[in-house]
Amino acid sequence: MPRRPDPDLENKILDAAQRLWKKGGESSLTMRAVARAAGTNTPAVYRRFRDRDDVLRALLQRIRLEMAAALRDAPSAEEGCAQYLDYALTHPHEYELFYRHNYDLFHSPRARPAEREPVVYPGRDAMRRKLQEELGDSPDRHEALVVALWMVTHGTATLLISKSILPENATAARTAFREAVRTMLRHGV
Secondary structure, X not given: OOOOOOOOHHHHHHHHHHHHHHHHOHHHOOHHHHHHXXXXXXXXXXXXXXXXXXXXXXXXXXXXXXHHHHHHOOOOHHHHHHHHHHHHHHOHHHHHHHHHHHHHHHOOOOOOHHHHOOOOXXXXXXXXXXXXXXXXXXXXXXXXXXXXXHHHHHHHHHHXXXXXXOHHHHHHHHHHHHHHHHHHHHHOO
């Protein structure tokens, strides 16, 4: 009797790749290791993903959607920034993976032409909608504010994750972050 394909194998592969990245970083993410961690064989992984970069692209898309959900589910733009920061701090490995490889895999000259198509950023779209609800006007009118909020949030996340801001100063840093976001929202940048 022929084997029936596992409809959830792609998710198992991505879950395995995510666990491997958390445990050992970039060097641990080989197709053979992913297959072993997913409980399958290497040819099954290659049937679903062309290569390691393809696995990384799928992981980045998953992370992008998780970060967007944090923003979309927030009751306000300020809370959206806080939830994005919380996501980064509770998922530092995923956050690092996303920002280490996003440009290279989707925008750089080395990206395959199909992957160089414009990437949709659902988190940015969610924040634009939040700002439209809170500040009025069209979402396009808030693009500079979206970018400024992202820069402050990403900078805070990066400083806290890298411990450039010492752990004993993390609470004060988060307070300063919230005040900066409030000020930016109050003044429209």
